[in-house]
Amino acid sequence: MTDFTEQDLSDSSFEKVSLQRATFRDVSLAEASFTDVDLSGVRIHSGWLDKVRMTAVEVPDLEIDGQIGRLVVNGVEVGPLVEAELDRRHPERAAMRPTTADGFREAFAILDRLWGETLDRARVLPAEQLHEQVAGEWSFIQTLRHLGFAHACWISGVIYGFPSPWHPLDLPWDEAPVHEGVPWERRARPELHEVLALRRQRRATVAELLERMDDAGLTRQVTSATPFLTDVPDLTVGHCLRVVVNEEWQHRLYAERDLATLAS
Template sequence: MSEQPESLRDQTFLRRDLSGSRFVGCDLSGVVVRGGAIGGMELDSPWLIESGEGLVVNGVDVAPYVDEVLNRRFPGRALRTDTDPEGLRHAWAALEQAWAATTERAQALPAGTVTESVDGEWSYLQTMRHLIMATDTWLGRAVLEREQPYDPLGLPHDDGGEGSAAYDHGMFVTQEPTLAEVLRVRGERQAMVRDFLADADAALLAEARKNPHAPQHEETVLSCVQTILEEEWEHHRYAVRDLDALAARG
C-alpha cells in the first residue's frame, strides 16, 4: 500500500519563503494569500471555471476573464460546452482543425522535438498517446460500453486512475512508439468520435452511462462527450504552450 501524502490543510504559514516552489497535483482550493509577494506566480488549473468557485485576485474574480481570453486564443474552444448534437459536431470539427494545425507545426520542428519534455510535462508524442487513452476511456468504455476498449499505444495517467492498472499489467506498450504509429491510431480515435457524433441525437445524449473511474456513479452520454472535449482542449493548450517553449530554445 502506498504511503498517504502528508496533509497540510488548514495550516497558517507566517512569513515563510516559498519562492520558486512548484505545486503539482496539490489541492489548493480555498487557499488565501494575504500580503504575499506573488510577482511571477504562475497558476494553471483546467477546472478554473468548472469548479464554480472562481479565482479572486485583489478582490476581483478573474476566472471568467481567463476563460474569455482562452476562447479568443483558441478559436472553437467556446463550443466545448454545447449540449445539442449539431453544436457538438461543430465543436469536434473545430478541435480536429486545431489539432491538425498544431501537429503540422510540431512535425516542422527539428527531429526529436516531439519527444522532448518541458518542465517535466508530457512530450507532444506522449500527449497524443494520452488522448488515445482518454477517447478509449470516455467513448469506448463509458459510452459504447466496450469490455476492452484500449489500444496498446495509449498512455494513462500515472496517478493510479483509469488505465493505470492495465498499464502495469502490460496492456499498454512501454517502449516509445514513433510519431507516425501514434498519429495513425490517434486519427482512428478522432474518426471514432466524429462518426459517433454524426449519428447522435438528443435522446442518445440523455442516456445514462457508468462513470469509467467510479462505476457506482452515473454520467450521461452528453457529459462523457463534454469530458472528451474538455480533455482535448486542455491538452491542446498545454501542447501549444510547450511547443512555444521548445521553439524558443531554437
C-alpha cells in the same frame, strides 16, 4: 535526507524548519496553516486547492494553469475575467462548450482543423524532438498517447461500455491508479505515424457516435465498464463527450506551447 513514507503526521508543528527541495507526493495538507513561509520556486502539479485562503501575501511572480472556478484577488472575482480573455484570444474556444449534438459535431470539426495545423508544425521538427519533454511536461508523442487513453476511457469504456478498450500505446495521467491490464509504458518511443494511426481509429469511433447522435441521446445515463470512473455518479453521454472535447482543446494548447519552445 529523511524519508517519511506512509506515516500520519497530522497536527504536527514545523517551526524554523527547512523543507527546501522537499518532495510531496500523494500527501494531504488539508486544513494546514502556513504563517511566515517562503514558497519561492514551489511547483504544484495535480493539486486540489479548494477553499484556500491567502492573506497578507506578497506575490511578485505567480503563474496558475488549470481549471479555475471561483478566484478572488484583492476582492475582485477574476475567474470570469480570465474566461472572457481566453475566449478573446481563442475565438474557437466558445464552441468547446457544446450543449447540443450539432454543437458537439462542430466542436470536433474545429478540433480536427486545429490539430491538423498543430501536426503540420510538429512534422517539420526532427523526429527525436517529438519525444523531448519541455519543463518536465509530456512530450508531443506522449500527449497524443494520453489523448488516446482519454478517448478509450470516456468514449469506449463509458459510453460504449467496453471493459478493456486499451491499446498498448495508451498513456494514463501520471497520478492514475495502477490497474492490471491497463497499459502504462511511459518510456515507449513510438514513431509519430504509429500514434496517428491509433488516433485516427479513436477519432472514427467518435465520428460514428456523433453521426447518429441527437440531443436526447446526450442525456442518456452511462456507467464505466473499466476500473476508472466507477465512483462518478450520474454520468451522461454529453458529460463524457465534454470531457474529451476539453482534453483535446487543452492538450493542443500545451502542445503548441512546447512545440514553439522546441522550434526556437
